[in-house]
Structures are given as structure tokens and as C-alpha cells.
Amino acid sequence: GESVGLHLPTLSVQEGDNSIINCAYSNSASDYFIWYKQESGKGPQFIIDIRSNMDKRQGQRVTVLLNKTVKHLSLQIAATQPGDSAVYFCAENSGPGGTSYGKLTFGQGTILTVHP
């Protein structure tokens, strides 16, 4: 099934804190996952991705963790800054047999607010 929600979870942190945003995905056959950041009035911006044969991937200030056993994905942002304030979406590749990469099913977003 797809994750939908009219009331997005929220996370408020202080500048400099580490943030952890969680996501549960539904399709055990998904083999590719992406985190997107979306600011008001803009399109989703790619942050980091991970394939199902990995359990951790690091970028600049961001780390994605994948737990396939419980179908859980998390995004860790180190030293969160006010510019990180946005809605964060996880997305899973939902194409059959890996032929439709880019056809994504988005999870429920999380609103991150970073206070100076």
C-alpha cells in the first residue's frame, strides 16, 4: 500500500543538533530508495539514495540507514542548520523488475523545523 497523510509528522530541533527522520516503506520487493527535501513552492530536491544491498550510505552531513527486516529507512542530518528546514520525503522504487527506476512511491513527509 501507499503511505498517505493529511497531517504530516513534525520534527523541531535546535541549530547544531543532529536530526533523525524516519520512514516505513511498504513494498518488500523495492530495491532502491531515495530521500528528497522539498521547500515550500519548489520541487523535491535529491538528497541521498541507497540500494537494498546496502544498509548504510553517507553523504555530506547526511546518512541514510536501511533496515530491510522491518522495512524501515532513516535519514540522519548532522549539525542541522536553519536552511535544512523543509519537508522530507522518503521514496521507494516501485517499478517491476528494476526496469522502471524513477517510478517512485513516496512515503509520508516529515516537516523539519530548525530553530536558530
Added chain:
Amino acid sequence: DTGVSQDPRHKITKRGQNVTFRCDPISEHNRLYWYRQTLGQGPEFLTYFQNEAQLEKSRLLSDRFSAERPKGSFSTLEIQRTEQGDSAMYLCASSPGVGGDRLKGTEAFFGQGTRLTVV
């Protein structure tokens, strides 16, 4: 600008009118996607092109919706006889497709979207 470009950014139309949106993908990306996003929700997949071929369409894409990518470059999304329920952000994304660094080839990059308001 080398990103995905969408035009117009905003469109207000009266119910029953037809509207057309344009998407210019990142150069040489052979995969192009259309998504729709309503307030408070994540984007929902509408349709997908590999070059000029439309390979997949969501059940969300009613017969009032049609998408084309005639030369495998830019794409258009047309909505006929618009309804108030069509009000949403229409997002276009592109990806290079599989090849080379497989992980990078699957990244989908989104445009800024076209905000449609049907009054």
C-alpha cells in the same frame, strides 16, 4: 540552467478549459516522469517515458489527461475539461536511466513544478 525546467510555474484556469504544461528534462536524460502532488501529500506517479515511448501510465491518469514526448526530449502534459479536483502541483522529473554507475543512473531529478488552480 542544467536542471529540469517546467513551464508555466503557475496556471489559473476556469473549470472546463484545457491546459497544457511543458517539461524540459536534463539534457541527455532518456527517462522522463510526470507526478502530481496535492497539499500535504507526497508526489504521486502519473506516467513515464523512455525516450519518446510512453511505457507506463497510472490509474490516476484519466482519459482527460494525455502526455507526449514526441522527439524524446521535452514533454507536454495536457488536461482537457479541467475539474476543480485537478488543482495540484504537477511535477516533472528525469533520470539518465541505467548504465555506467548504476546507482547514479537511477536518480530522478525534479523540476520546480507547475501549480494548477482550477476555479
